[in-house]
Amino acid sequence: MAFGVYSLLEAAVLCLNAVCVLNEERFLSKLPGWGGSHVQGFGEEPGIKTQIFHFIRSVKTVMKYPLIPLNICIILFKLIFG
Amino acid sequence: MYDPQYQQQYDIYGQPVPQQGGPQPQLFEDTSGQAYNNYGNQGYGGGVDYGYPNTRQGGQQGQQAYGAYPGNMPGPQIFQDPMVANMAMQYGQSLASQGREYMDKKIEKYVSTSQIKYYFAVDTHYVMKKLQLLLFPYTHTDWSVRYEQDTPVQPRHEVNAPDLYIPLMAVVTYILVAGLCLGLQKRFSPDVLGMQASSALVWLVLEIFIILATLYVTAIQTHIKTLDLLAFSSYKYVGMIVSLLAGLVMDSLGYYGVLAYCSLSLVVFMFRTLRWQVQGSGGTMEAYSVGNKRRLYLLLFMSGLQPLMMWWLTHHLVA
Numbered sequence: 001m002a003f004g005v006y007s008l009l010e011a012a013v014l015c016l017n018a019v020c021v022l023n024e025e026r027f028l029s030k031l032p033g034w035g036g037s038h039v040q041g042f043g044e045e046p047g048i049k050t051q052i053f054h055f056i057r058s059v060k061t062v063m064k065y066p067l068i069p070l071n072i073c074i075i076l077f078k079l080i081f082g
Numbered sequence: 083m084y085d086p087q088y089q090q091q092y093d094i095y096g097q098p099v100p101q102q103g104g105p106q107p108q109l110f111e112d113t114s115g116q117a118y119n120n121y122g123n124q125g126y127g128g129g130v131d132y133g134y135p136n137t138r139q140g141g142q143q144g145q146q147a148y149g150a151y152p153g154n155m156p157g158p159q160i161f162q163d164p165m166v167a168n169m170a171m172q173y174g175q176s177l178a179s180q181g182r183e184y185m186d187k188k189i190e191k192y193v194s195t196s197q198i199k200y201y202f203a204v205d206t207h208y209v210m211k212k213l214q215l216l217l218f219p220y221t222h223t224d225w226s227v228r229y230e231q232d233t234p235v236q237p238r239h240e241v242n243a244p245d246l247y248i249p250l251m252a253v254v255t256y257i258l259v260a261g262l263c264l265g266l267q268k269r270f271s272p273d274v275l276g277m278q279a280s281s282a283l284v285w286l287v288l289e290i291f292i293i294l295a296t297l298y299v300t301a302i303q304t305h306i307k308t309l310d311l312l313a314f315s316s317y318k319y320v321g322m323i324v325s326l327l328a329g330l331v332m333d334s335l336g337y338y339g340v341l342a343y344c345s346l347s348l349v350v351f352m353f354r355t356l357r358w359q360v361q362g363s364g365g366t367m368e369a370y371s372v373g374n375k376r377r378l379y380l381l382l383f384m385s386g387l388q389p390l391m392m393w394w395l396t397h398h399l400v401a
Contacts (some may be wrong), residue, residue, distance in 0.1 A: 003284075004277065004280040005280055008288070046301055048300060051298065052299060
């Protein structure tokens, strides 16, 4: 049962952490279809797999640096207020 | 009255200004008008000319008077002077309109106000028809939405268009009815109300996010806007309110019975409405079969999510 807006924020940060923690060379390169930007045809609908890979790649690129201060804030918050 | 302590006046740099006996009485009488006038000049660069006497000469001294404000303000009877009252009203109105424009500009960057206005253009007839549709969608035959230059016609003129008025009212009413239910079971306290409100909000956001993510991942081409999704996701609150009220009258039986009926109605409503919105221009099957299968699954997913959410958000409120 959701408890409020802060829980939503925490859950979002945790999920983003989970996506960003996926290691590029140990795990993601081994997935079939990972380097797939050149395979896509023009005008065709991209498959679900390529969409998910695009999503993971963009989240990692965008959120890698902002997540560090966000995590620090939440840790401090939990330390101080419990 | 005129306090000799404030006789020493200072210019804007804090340096004492040599006092002259001549302007002093005039300064004392004209203080309020010049203070307003000067304040107006500072605010708008002198754009509005109140036509008040002794503007230039009184400007600086008005500034000083404004600096020495507590001693020289004549008191509330100044507003009985009709000219001063007019000036004050004009000044207040211009300030208010400027403030409103500024706020609109700032808000437009985050939440497009012009788009939101579209969703609130409803009238009583539309609201009655829509509520009736939500609870009994089986006899309605034409679910298409008329378009007018690429944007849907206002909800006032088109029953099938989504709006945000009913969802907003429904959410607020749901929170109140939840408080009522809890109160009747002696479980009420004011912070529970706040928790219910934020909980409902969080589940709404989660649901919309899941649907948006599904739309992105499956790459379905639709012209559903996020606000439309917000509207469609919040229509279930109407059914929830009705089932909660029925649960108050007759306990579990009434609640589950009405919940089942409202869920069914809402599923049919959502399916038929979204079939028009998600499929683009028409309800006919296009040649692109993969997209259609995905669209169908998305529709079923969205419609099936509604009864689940309805049950999840209300079952803890009924004994």
